[in-house]
Amino acid sequence: MTSTPRVPFVKMHGLGNDFVVLDGRESGVPAVDARLAAALADRHRGIGCDQLVLLEPSATADLRMRIFNADGSEVEACGNATRAVGLLLGRPARIETLGGLIEARPDGGGIAVDMGRPRFGWDEIPLGYAMDTLHLPVGWEELDDPVAVNVGNPHVIFFVPDCDAVDLARLGPLIENDPLFPERVNVNVATIESRAAIRLRVWERGAGLTLACGTGACATAIGAMRRGLVERRVRVTLPGGPLEIAWTDDDRIVMTGPATEAYRGSFDPAAFGLAPAG
Numbered sequence: 001m002t003s004t005p006r007v008p009f010v011k012m013h014g015l016g017n018d019f020v021v022l023d024g025r026e027s028g029v030p031a032v033d034a035r036l037a038a039a040l041a042d043r044h045r046g047i048g049c050d051q052l053v054l055l056e057p058s059a060t061a062d063l064r065m066r067i068f069n070a071d072g073s074e075v076e077a078c079g080n081a082t083r084a085v086g087l088l089l090g091r092p093a094r095i096e097t098l099g100g101l102i103e104a105r106p107d108g109g110g111i112a113v114d115m116g117r118p119r120f121g122w123d124e125i126p127l128g129y130a131m132d133t134l135h136l137p138v139g140w141e142e143l144d145d146p147v148a149v150n151v152g153n154p155h156v157i158f159f160v161p162d163c164d165a166v167d168l169a170r171l172g173p174l175i176e177n178d179p180l181f182p183e184r185v186n187v188n189v190a191t192i193e194s195r196a197a198i199r200l201r202v203w204e205r206g207a208g209l210t211l212a213c214g215t216g217a218c219a220t221a222i223g224a225m226r227r228g229l230v231e232r233r234v235r236v237t238l239p240g241g242p243l244e245i246a247w248t249d250d251d252r253i254v255m256t257g258p259a260t261e262a263y264r265g266s267f268d269p270a271a272f273g274l275a276p277a278g
């Protein structure tokens, strides 16, 4: 009897936003589609994670990073996963993503990522129709007057007196799936603590409430900076811990924070309905 070769993975997280990382640059790693991504992300029947990350060779960068939400949807960007991949690589690297080319490098005890330029056009978020993205004239119950920012992926940000008091588990999915957002949206509720500090909770598109969201921290910081609420370098504290976000003079977003390798494991592809390789 021949046994099916197991598929290796690395379990990682950035401030508790957790990932299963598959290295598709190695042989034996299966093609990932939405069904497999959702099955592996399942916390009861799979390995469990907020996002599945697949590394592939790239013709234009050091490697390509593909990101799948827990619901199986493939997305353009993930700040925390980029720091995790930066930790795995252990050296400065240019990373190709669906959202553009970004760069990760070791920085002190953590990883710094140049996330590229923010975008503010209504059709770049994207929104369903033209409106001012600095003050969207819309609201859902007590959440209103949000900012919209695309930092590779789409975000809407509500500034509120106390983000911990918002019922984000109920309002998050309503806003995520509102027809105003044709590609759905990540929903951020933020409280300005000072001109250098923001507190943030995020309902992630395709993943729900997470302990941290790197792109959410970037989008929220940029939204707050555009409104003149904070300086161009700010600490954003999520339930899982803090990230430092800077908007540079040459219009780039730099996010700095920790990443952690939790463990290495392997799974039986047959258990996930995959035929043995070769």
Ligand SMILES: N[C@@H](CCC[C@H](N)C(=O)O)C(=O)O
Residues within 6 Å of the ligand: 017, 050, 051, 069, 075, 076, 077, 078, 079, 080, 081, 153, 154, 186, 204, 205, 206, 207, 210, 212, 213, 214, 215, 216
């Ligand atoms: N956790 C991520 C964001 C992952 C993708 C997001 N849910 C989306 O659908 O755009 C981060 O750290 O940025």
